[in-house]
Amino acid sequence: MLAVVCVPEVSSWIICDGDIDPEWIESLNSVLDDNRLLTMPSGERIQFGPNVNFVFETHDLSCASPATISRMGMIFLSDEDTDVSALVKSWLKGQPDECRSNLENWMGDYFHRGLDWVLKQNDLVVETSLVGTVLNGLSHLSGVTERGQFVVSLIRGLGGNLNLKSRQDFAKEVLVWARESPPDPRKPLDTYYDPESGRLCVYTLERPDGLSLEELTHTHTLPVIQTPDMQRGLHCFSHWLSSQHRQPFILVGPEGCGKGMLLRYAFSRLRSTQVAVVHCSAQTSSRHVLQKLSQTCLLLSSNTGRAYRPKHCENLVLYLKDINLPRPDKWGTSNLIAFLQQVLTYHGFYDENLDWVGLENVQVVASMSTGGAVGRHTLTSRFTSIVRICTIDYPDREQLQTIYSAYLQPVLQRSLGSQAAWASTGKTHQLAGSLVQVYEQVKAKFTVDDHSHYLFTPCVLTQWVLSLLRYDMSAGNCNITDSVLEVVAYEAKRLFRDRLVSSKDIHSFDNILSSVIRGDWGSDALDNMTDGFYVTWGASEGGGVMAPGQSLPPHGKSLGRLDFADLRQVIHKGAVLYGRDNRELDLLLFWEVCHFVSRVDRVLSRPGGSLLLAGRSGVGRRTATCLVSHMHGYTLYTPKISRGYSLKHFNNDLKNVMQLAGLEGQQVVLLLEDYQFVHPAFLEMVNSLLSSGEVPGLYSPEELEPLLSSLKDPASQDGFTGPLFNYFAYRIQQNLHIVLIMDCTNSNFTISCESNPALYRRCSVQWMDGWSESSMKKIPEMLLAKVEGEGEKSGGEKGHKRKGSASGQGDLCRSFLMIHESCREYGATPSQYMAFLHVYTSIYSSKQSQLTLRQQHLQAGVFKLNEAKALVDELKRRAAEQSTLLRTKQQEADSALQEITTSMQNASDQKTEMEKIKGKIAQEVSKCEERKGKIDDELREVQPLVDEAKRAVGNIKPESLSEIRSLRMPPDVIRDILEGVLRLMGIFDTSWVSMK
Template structure:
């Protein structure tokens, strides 16, 4: 857009624009829309409109193929001709079919963004190891199919109405089932990776990702934290493969999924294993984050190299991990200034010094991002989104959830000196852990289906975090204080009431929840006396075993208080001690108040 009257531009924030060098004295902008333009601006602007289809993605792909030919010595003219043919064979029909069927990605993506992701994945796959000199076209086509599946379908999600990822998988098999490479029929095309056969034939085959899932080792001892526990699954394994392949190639990666879908966990697990030459800096966005508050945070891990150039310390490379990318509140013009600042750094290699008003050149940095499409602004501007290779993190299936939490709980029982009745194994399953996790998953599903969020009960949102909190409470059990399965089951009941029951707002919901707990208890713990199992008080805490002779830093056991009178006496005594040295609080510690204090004091 070229404007011959600069005074009509009311605010530079009104238009998401790129300043462009212009030999004339009047300003020239590249804007994505004129939604915020005043009538005077629109009437005086000379607009050259280019949509995404005018230039298209073909010039980018051609440039990428030419560059690949120069940097990869095993890719010659013949291989580049194969790649160009594969591009023309696969990309246009795939994009047309997505648009025709109106399949929706979990966040809006431009065609160019998907094609750019395809090229980045191919860069990581078409190495000399995977494609030795002399490899035939079938090898390149197999890797091309794998890259295309994730570039175009990796951001598809699923909801109660539609499973777009499954639809894409079925279409891919039907459309390309007669090509030289065919994904195995079981499951989805996303469940397989491509690898050279070990027989030395130079052929490739599709192998299931479950064959590459690492084994889980339960961490114990000093320094072990529940937040550091990561149970490898097929989803985490294949996403980690893509992340670790794209990061060294300076390609920003974004994971998009609902709360509790392990976006942050996957990134943190990979970032914790970075080599020495890489470092990371985590930033969590919120609704108050703006460019003014973000820029000093971005500058914290950087050091000055020359006059206006800044970079990470020494020769290291820096990875910014931005959590909740879409959380900043838009201003009245719809601009999220924090995201605009990040985009300026990515597009132009830096941002302006707020005091000197000179450009700061930022080198040696790249970005990873996580985003919840049901929160904040729901999505980010396409000019920022196009830079990222975007993949969806879906809520795990029930069998995957069982595997995750069973391994954690069974690992906890096996790592300690728990009684044989707690560690009883039938086949290859710890029977107690098997029953508790089964009951926990059943209860979670009942709660999630029955207690839906409303305008008044907006906090009725249930995800993996609830299951994690219950499991975290279970891991506070110790062999010194838990000698039989009965006490462990009581602990699960207590944690369930604290995690779910404490968030319910009326007696009717609380009554329904009690019925759900009883139903799960009878289904999975039929051998136990149900009256004894649910006997009140159902109270577990740490302070019950505190005594005056104990060290203040000593770790107290998390154990049940079976006597309601004893619990009342302990809390009353603690209240008296508090009142002796603080402003007096005359509290009546009735049963519900005592129950509410337990998680606060633990």
């Protein structure tokens, strides 16, 4: 703008080509009026002169205000003003001289007539303009030299954007106009022109000579079976991929009809061409396309300016998958579509510095699914007018049977092992017919009108066939046919039955499956499946813990059969180990829990297996996921949501899991629940991650370069060619398992899933909204048994009492269920049922412990009372004995008292006598004292004699004593002395022996 203002003498035109956005065009109101003044956000003002003119080129003014429109003149170019003849003449001038004359005649005879028929029918798949329809028709007619070739090309061109029924009618009409007889009048669309024979031919099935198992190893590179529909679709758009007629185009078709496979096959036939895939999502914008271009192209400078050119090849195909997913802004403008429109119209774009950058040898190809589902947005007619459009549809039943019989043969030969002879062409064709019949009946019975996730496409058939590689059908059953049918039926239940909502739908599916198997095979194999689960822990190999960095087998770990009791034991052991390493699981192992675990195990044990677990809280989805992840040795990651958790935190969490899976090669489970999607962009980013293994714009180029350098060696070992970022995304798709736990009763559930189609397309939808009635009754029994578990150890009388109360406990369990059922209309969930039971068991346990404690107190009191009673009885007995003894003693005491009384009376008399005696004794004492004095006097006189005698005795020699003892009889003197001594000693035996 400054440039045009500085040169007032030069008239300048500023062309604004694109949608009118009030946020920027209303800022030009002051420029468009008489003031011609533009005020910049910085405050700077630019004054325009009369030499500056504005032109706004757009197709819609619904968002422009009258104040803006009234300031400008308007030129309205409608379809009525379009001169188709002039457009055709302009096109004819560019055709070779040798075919121009014929083309001019045929155009007058058939093209204008065909165009009128298409416009009158007005049954377009993608909305476009008149010019877009004309260009679509002309795109197939370049260089046509034969009338038959012109007729077929006209049908493909003008009929390429019609619905199937109108396309068939259009083909019949054109063939009638041209008086051409189609080889097969029932299938006019299968007609093609054979240049060698110069006549019309019909597409026929090109049966493959024999597929090998290696061709089915990777699901994203499956071989294309050349059915008539595939050949027709390929010929419809391959013309636009050729170097002479390269044009941008959109391949349109219903979900899962094979658009991606067909394009991949067509791209693989191009020489020196690289494909850059952009998996579109709600938040995809031009920034993500530019990032992809910077990864695959070089920015070169030349005399014409700067331009992007392919890095490793001559041509680049920029393939935008699901181009109708990017969400428009509030004014209805899609940033991505506006950018592509600029690129296709002007062959370049303005970069961040507003410098023009061209695109050379880059072709834009897109695909999109039809239908007006939430999350898919209508493309603007301006964009669809400048691209070519080709529509394809689902293959018919016969072609589906052919495709999957070709896939089934190598699969069954591998799974049957020594019984591979069973997998003959006839058997596989018959089995493929049964599979297709079940698929078509299920698709007709359960539609997206009932539930949005009832989306069954041929992709389900592909999964059904390839999943059979996980089973060993040669083991266990002696009847090989029953063994195959049992595995086929089990896999069908997992693919179809597990996503059905109501018991009525489940019953209908069971009837479909059993009727087809019984009708086609006359087998009752389904009767043996009531108690069987196919899980990785039942296989002979591959069910253990994964080592860090170990990759899963291409189609997943092997599955083997376990009955309910064995699976319950395996899960119990796993829960014990989980409790040791993480936290203790309060897990009740009834049938539904084991069934949920088996379903989660089946999906998580295959490469990139992801889950959408739809249900209500408390049903056991998180527990099953955590348990299975731990039992396989996976890394479980779930965001830790806090008050300030933002988009930046979620980006960091995604980077962590992507690096664990993509760089380190670990098997990672990203567990996400409803409450963790605090920002709408979270789910959109997960949708991108599921679709492509990447989140556009998550990594900056500066971050990617050091990260991807570590993948060079693994990429070369795997034989991967192409950008390292593609290998990084491939490893993420193989090693990252995303588990979404969502509440199906949430009002946003359906909208969220439809807005992010990868949730249905890339995840295995598992409907887990509750438990069966029998399990609901079993749960309180298990909880009560757990509470009373200790009581079972006590025997005898208590055991009889519990047996007697079994019927009462059954009534109690039924009462629990009745109470819960009565609250269903108020939104009662399994978690609330479990909370109800836990509260009851808690109260029951508390009351039981209180009563037990009280009983113990009472029993202790009774015991003490019994002890006291026994003691009282003993004391009574002893008291009785003491009473008898007391009476005896009392009598004795009375007698003694009487005697004492008598004695006291006698003592009084004796006292008088004693006093008399005492007086006499005193006299006697006086006399004794007097006598003693006399004796002492006498002793004093005798004492010297005694002492002398002592000395004399001491001088007697022992020999003399011995001599005396030896005498037979002593002398008289000695005898008299010794006799006196003896008598003094009080011894009256005076014999000689005594004396000795």
